[in-house]
Amino acid sequence: MEAIKQHKGLVYPLDRTNVDTDQIIPKQFLKRIERTGFGQFLFYHWRFDDDGNKRDSFNLNNPKYEHASILVTGENFGCGSSREHAPWSLLDFGFKVIIAPSFADIFYNNSFKNGLIPIKVDEEQVNTWLKQAEESELTLTVDLESKLILDQKGQEIKFEIPEYHRQNLINGWDEIALTLQLEEKISNYEQTRL
Secondary structure, eight states: OOOOSEEEEEEEEEOOSSOBHHHHSOGGGOOOSSSSSOGGGTTHHHHBOTTSOBOTTSGGGSGGGTTEEEEEEOSSBTBSSOOTHHHHHHHHHTOOEEEESOBOHHHHHHHHHHTOEEEEOOHHHHHHHHHHHHHSOOEEEEETTTTEEEOTTOOEEEOOOOHHHHHHHHHTOOHHHHHHTTHHHHHHHHHHHO
16 A cells, blocks of 8 residues: 555545445446456446446536546445445545545445545535635645645644554555564464464
């Protein structure tokens, strides 16, 4: 997993609540065995019509958001099934940070495990950023070390994040890397077990 201490990126506003994992990555695209290649199917039924043509009515198709890497959205993001493909598709599409008032628990934890940063911010602030990102270009800087989000005007918003997940993100540790830190103890155990 890539280590990340700070991320600065363009905001894409998704002004919707209760976005479930089947909307994030529809079930018919879950046939891949690797973690890559899911980004092209992100929000598929919202982004494309039945013939596979991009919908002008869905603003993620607007070139303005082509390089967006921070998604700001409504409460209960990632509800529904527990599919890990949802964070995979968001990451593969180019998002690094998701900011919402609340997240579904399984999605929230799956995000951390895969290097996607879910940040809870109060609804009033989320609504402000949604409006700003729709009206003009909004860039935010997320600093994991100081636990602050900075906007273009220098405003700082404090956020909380579980320390275990924060340290893993800052150091680029996934569950395999954490296990490998104990490799000597595991080897010793294996040798004495015989």
